[in-house]
Amino acid sequence: MPARNTVQRQIIADALCQLANHPTADEVYEAVHAEHPSVGRATVYRTLGRLADEGAIGRVRINNGADRFDHQTFAHYHVRCVRCGRVDDVMVAELRGIDDAAAAASGYRISGHSLQFDGICPACQAAEKNDEASTA
């Protein structure tokens, strides 16, 4: 049962491509809703989830925060700035073999892993430096 090709689906997929930097479902909703006020929040959440399940888009699960969506689908990891919440791609080589190691260690059949880095983004590092300079 392939998904039906509804207007909303198109609108939402397009909006995601337009919005860079891993928007949350709610950010996508705001963008979509601004242009097409009749589109409801539930539709955006449902559609993004479905697109992600189909593999058409990526879903980035954030510890302690809203899921984010990504029009890019190739595998890569993410960093999150603990100060401003910004999320960026991290181009480190994908961990290969680690799933097998985990399977061997746990007895689970491993289907995948998710890895998230936490840190301070360049902009917040700069801001920090300014704070220190002005405080000192």
Next chain:
Amino acid sequence: MPARNTVQRQIIADALCQLANHPTADEVYEAVHAEHPSVGRATVYRTLGRLADEGAIGRVRINNGADRFDHQTFAHYHVRCVRCGRVDDVMVAELRGIDDAAAAASGYRISGHSLQFDGICPACQAAEKNDEASTA
């Protein structure tokens, strides 16, 4: 300002040790509340959070689910069964150097990472096999 040594704090810490397998804050609350009905949910959440911040216990952030707490404090990763929600320890070597690689690749100052495996636990694998056998 060291934390005060309150009765509730003791009760909650003890309950966590008793409860194996990474209980959620709410599971700790249920256990504590059953024995000590006067202890409120907010106290359990607050106290677990504080204990985790102090490093006295571990906090396991689960994608898309409630945080879990762990009376063990040594660093290790976790697997989550996508069928039953069970969370287990995975004894694979901690990833060393990966934070530096991520820092170099992203420009962030990396403070750490979190890695979660997803899969099917041994019990659910067995259940699956039975299902297939009876369906076929």
Next chain:
DNA sequence: CTTTTTGCAAACCCTTTGCAAGACA
């Protein structure tokens, strides 16, 4: 015409918060 999707609002889960009363040091 049948089945899937939509839109709305309400429900849901997990967690945090404001505040007055109570416990610690």
Next chain:
DNA sequence: TGTCTTGCAAAGGGTTTGCAAAAAG
């Protein structure tokens, strides 16, 4: 005593759901 912690209930963020109306195939 002065300050931290508690308990309560309400609020909060993020997401899902029930249902009738609308749209896709």
